[in-house]
Amino acid sequence: MAGKNTRRRTNRSSSKRNASKRKTTRNRRKKRNNRTQLYAKIGLLILLILTVVLLVRSCVVKSGKYWEDNSADVDASKPEIDVQLLDVNEYSRPGIKSGRIKGIVIHYTANPGASAQNNRDYFEGLKDSHITKASSHFVVGLDGEIIQCIPTWEIAYASNDRNSDTVSIECCHPDETGQFNAATYRSMVQLTAWLCKKFDLTEKDVIRHYDVTGKICPKYFVEDEDAWNQFRSDVKQALEKE
Numbered sequence: 001m002a003g004k005n006t007r008r009r010t011n012r013s014s015s016k017r018n019a020s021k022r023k024t025t026r027n028r029r030k031k032r033n034n035r036t037q038l039y040a041k042i043g044l045l046i047l048l049i050l051t052v053v054l055l056v057r058s059c060v061v062k063s064g065k066y067w068e069d070n071s072a073d074v075d076a077s078k079p080e081i082d083v084q085l086l087d088v089n090e091y092s093r094p095g096i097k098s099g100r101i102k103g104i105v106i107h108y109t110a111n112p113g114a115s116a117q118n119n120r121d122y123f124e125g126l127k128d129s130h131i132t133k134a135s136s137h138f139v140v141g142l143d144g145e146i147i148q149c150i151p152t153w154e155i156a157y158a159s160n161d162r163n164s165d166t167v168s169i170e171c172c173h174p175d176e177t178g179q180f181n182a183a184t185y186r187s188m189v190q191l192t193a194w195l196c197k198k199f200d201l202t203e204k205d206v207i208r209h210y211d212v213t214g215k216i217c218p219k220y221f222v223e224d225e226d227a228w229n230q231f232r233s234d235v236k237q238a239l240e241k242e
């Protein structure tokens with residue numbers, strides 16, 4: 001009898017142990033499931049936050065707000081620029097913020113033999129002379145020098161209806177034909193390509209003042225369509241090289 005009782009007790013205690021073991025396993029599994037669910041929730045939350053950030057970013061880029069690419073490889077191809085900003089004044093640097101840049105506009109100075117410095121100083125002088133309202137973001141000179149007059153995030157008085165969404169480049173020329181010399185041309189291509197890269201544009205977004213208003217500017221590129229197409233294709237090539 002005693003032996004029977006002992007066996008029963010042993011059986012009972014072992015089944016109790018089994019039950020508690022099962023319970024522990026169940027609890028462990030439950031805990032593991034809970035943890036997996038928690039990780040999944042955190043993952044989803046991170047995804048959601050990323051999506052929102054990306055959406056907001058793309059909205060900003062697509063909207064009319066000024067935007068530029070500041071990554072290092074843009075700066076790598078940046079030409080040497082002599083920054084001589086004009087004083088803010090209503091005749092040449094109104095200090096108005098630009099919108100999203102959608103094009104680069106090429107001009108010629110219509111002032112044979114004048115240097116980039118001469119042209120920059122002419123724009124600066126307008127604040128006192130009040131002769132007219134005119135300016136340009138950049139002026140490319142006869143030796144290929146580049147002077148910047150206005151920050152690209154502010155408008156220049158250069159391209160009429162397109163002042164607020166373009167960057168302008170005035171180009172010097174040695175004579176009345178308006179043809180650019182090799183040094184000027186080289187800098188024009190490099191500066192234009194760099195600006196295209198900076199504002200996520202292509203050579204197709206490079207236009208002449210003529211394309212905005214019909215004005216014969218830049219004279220040489222209006223009179224010689226092949227030369228204009230060549231310029232655009234040289235900009236394209238510079239962009240591909242980079």
Ligand SMILES: [Zn+2]
Nearest residue numbers: 107108209217
């Ligand atoms: Zn022009």
